[in-house]
Amino acid sequence: MLNSKNNTENDDIDLQKIFSIFWRRKFLIAVIFILFVLAGGYYAIRMTTPIYRATSVTMVSGQAENIIDIPSVLAQLGTDDVALQSEIEVIRSRILIGNVVDNLDLMADPEFNAALRESTTFARFVAYIKSLFPTPSDSDVPGPDRTRDRVVSALLDKFTATVVPDTTTFRITVSSEDPEKAALIADSIAEQYVQRQIDVKRGATVDAIDWLSERVAELKVSLEKSENTVKQFKTDTPLTTPEVLSGLERQLKSIRDRITETRQRVEASDALFANLEQASSFEDKAVLLGDPTLIDLSATAPRNRRDAARFEARLETLLVDRRRDAAELKSQLASLETAEAALERKIQTESAAYLELEQLTREAEANRTLYEYFLARLKETSAQQGIQQADSVILSYAVVPENASEPSKKRIVLLAGLVGLVFGGLLSLLLEMRNRTFKTSQELEELAGLPVVGMLPLVPAKHRSDLFHYLQTHSTSPFAEAIRNLRTSVVLANLDKPPQVIMLSSSIPGEGKTTSSIALALNFVSMGKKVLLVEGDLRRLTFHQYFGNSRTDAGLISVLSGKQTLDETVFHSEDLELDVLFGERSPKNAADVLSSRKMDELLREARSKYDFIIVDAPPVLIVPDARVLSQFVDAILFVVKWDSTHHHQVEEAVRSFEEGKIEGLVLNQIDPNGFKRYGYNYGYGYGYAAHYGDKYYDTDDD
Known part of the structure; x- marks a missing residue:
């Protein structure tokens, strides 16, 4: 019986219905709007403190003046977006802001040091509530370091540093209750930023000189040690020239060729004796030995005992000669292999000595090169002391503002009115949602489906x-x-x-x-x-x-x-x-x-x-x-x-x-x-x- 379209219709936002809700509650919304406007006006006029803003401008220089044509220890700052954003973080660093706090003695200024301000009724009430529930942290009085950190944090909250679009220029804007103080702090931050660049370069130069001095001394000792090592090696070791090593290698190659040839002949002799042991007929043995007499006798020896005896006698004589030749070949092969091993050891020893000398010589040359480079760099860096320049310049100092930048009373009242309208509208919607009764026939028909x-x-x-x-x-x-x-x-x-x-x-x-x-x-x-x-x-x-x-x-x-x-x-x-x-x-x-x-x-x-x-x-x-x-x-x-x-x-x-x-x-x-x-x-x-x-x-x- 109930209308099945309710769920679908409820998914849509009925702007006319929402407007009608606001119209029905217009008096409630108007009252809330007026109350918020009055509260915003009272806050803007009676409760806010005027804030003044002063701005100083600095610029990263694209080119630095070179007094001497020597590369500096630190490279010049870049001008890309990453470099500029990095410099923004440098300006907002706690070290730099801490120097400003110390130079201007802001720890004695109640605006930045909350401990020096007069306690308000609300602050005294909060302090009283805290005293009822004491904790170890509440009983501790903050020391000078802790107070300084709080003042630095307060100053960080009161200034901004931004990059002017499409330029290498920074705007440093400081907010303060005193217009002269705002301008003074903005100029101090800019000056500290520029001075910091000079101090960093000077510190880097001094550190580089100290490091280079130590390094030059170490390299000098290393150079002397490596040169002495080369001299001592030449004295203790008989040296071989590359030409001698080349001749020994040619001799080694000749011996290896002869060994190969002799080894092949020994292998052929061994193969002959093996084949003779396998041969069973007179003809096979005669063919293996290649002797004409045996070949002639092999034809009649199987049938004639006399020829067979002559064949055996001739065969034995030939075998004795062949065995003697094989023994001589093996002896010759052993001698060649012994000579090869001795020559290899000699070449290896000579080569190792030569390589070691070459390595010692290269190390000595490398130490000399490093020593000469670092010595020259030390002299260049020492010549740069006292001539460092900042990469940034102050384009304009802050002007003491005549009118307060905050609070914007009109903006506060308008914002309070807007919040009042939103709050009144939300309250109207809440009251309407809680009031689940029927006001029109359309609502009744939609719900009941009748x-x-x-x-x-x-x-x-x-x-x-x-x-x-x-x-x-x-x-x-x-x-x-x-x-x-x-x-x-x-x-x-x-x-x-x-x-x-x-x-x-x-x-x-x-x-x-x-x-x-x-x-x-x-x-x-x-x-x-x-x-x-x-x-x-x-x-x-x-x-x-x-x-x-x-x-x-x-x-x-x-x-x-x-x-x-x-x-x-x-x-x-x-x-x-x-x-x-x-x-x-x-x-x-x-x-x-x-x-x-x-x-x-x-x-x-x-x-x-x-x-x-x-x-x-x-x-x-x-x-x-x-x-x-x-x-x-x-x-x-x-x-x-x-x-x-x-x-x-x-x-x-x-x-x-x-x-x-x-x-x-x-x-x-x-x-x-x-x-x-x-x-x-x-x-x-x-x-x-x-x-x-x-x-x-x-x-x-x-």
Whole structure:
């Protein structure tokens, strides 16, 4: 039953709705705005101290004057963004600012040394609170170093150093309560910055001279030591020239070639003897030895013993010669290998000595080169003492300001007013969020998902008994017209079968459903309809407050119990032409009584005798009576009190009824004056036609 589009719509920001909230709370926002403006003005005029700003300007020089053509110890400052930002940090360094504090004796100035200021009432109160909870840190009195650090921090907070865009210029701006002091401090910071560059260069030069002196002395000792080492090595070691080493290497190569050749011949001889051992025929042996005689004998030796004996004798002779030659080759190979090893050792020894001499000589030359370079650099650096120049210059000294820069009273007042508007707006939104009631029909329709068929203003009657007099004397009043609109909406809701039994209920008591029921019934009577008004709230019985002594002794319970008939029980008002069936107390539970078959029969009987039956039911969230009665009626009008009933109450109450049973919602007891704050004027029309209704309604409430 509830509108499924609520979640989607709630995700959007309704600017018109927010503006309407601000407009309704405009007086609250205006009061808060005025209070903040007054507080801001009082603070700007009475509580703030005027602050003066003075600015000095320095510039990093792109070129330095060279008195002597010797490179300095420190390079000139760069002019790129990184270098300039680094210089900003130098200007704001605690060492440099500490020198300014010492030179100007700012530790004795109450503006920077908070310990010298007169204690305010608030400060004394804070000190008293701290004294109640003493801590070790509170009892310690800060020493001179700690005080100086605090003064340095205070001065750092009171000045800024910035780079002028697209230049190598710095602006040093100091804020102070005294204009002359501001200019003095700005100039002092600039002078300390320039002097620091000179001091750094001088210190670097002195340190470089000291370091170079020590280094030159060390290099001189190293040079002498390396030269003595070379001389001693030449004395103790027989030297070999590169030409001799080259000849030895050629000789070694010749021996290695002969070893290779001899080794190949030994291997060939060994292979021959191995093949001879493998050979089994005369012919194979003769071929291996290559002797012509053996070859001739190998043809007849297998068949002729004499030739075989001659073959063996010849073979043995040849083998003896070959073995002797092989032994000589092996002996020769061993001699060559021994000579090779001896020559290698000699070359290695000669080469090592030569390399060691070369290394000692190079070390001596390197030490000499370093010694000569550092000695020359020492003399150059010593010549630079006293001629250092700063990389920056002071372009302009600070001018004593005539007018205070802070506080900007207009800005403070405007800012206070802006904060007041924001605070008032936030407070209005908070109050609106906490007020989860219904102010317009659109809100009610969006939440419940049902149409609002009527919007009823407050009845300007002090007592309930005055309702009939008001309706009779103000037939064209906004309330009377609203009842007619409600009646029309109910009748036109279903032209083919308009509802005959109409029940009015609400979420909780006090929402005006009884007044609405009576007024709707009287409106149907004014159309010439026969109407029965039933008091369905058997627990409160309020009809007698409207009809006075007209109430009969018997009522609804008497009809349901069968003690009396409907015609006997109904009270007919001659003045109003209205039939009323009053409620009655019952010892039984009212819900059980109203849910009985007798109640259905009673309404069926009433349908046959009346054009419309209006049932005033009790609140649905209090008792279940309304839900019980809803099964016997044709339509339900759900009454919601304007700017009173909570959203959750309506949600829960609407869900209690069967879907489709509620014909529509009635926003009741609308305060015309309060309704104006939501963009409407109910007393003279409502909605977007609000200001056109003054010619149609009778607005005399007397």
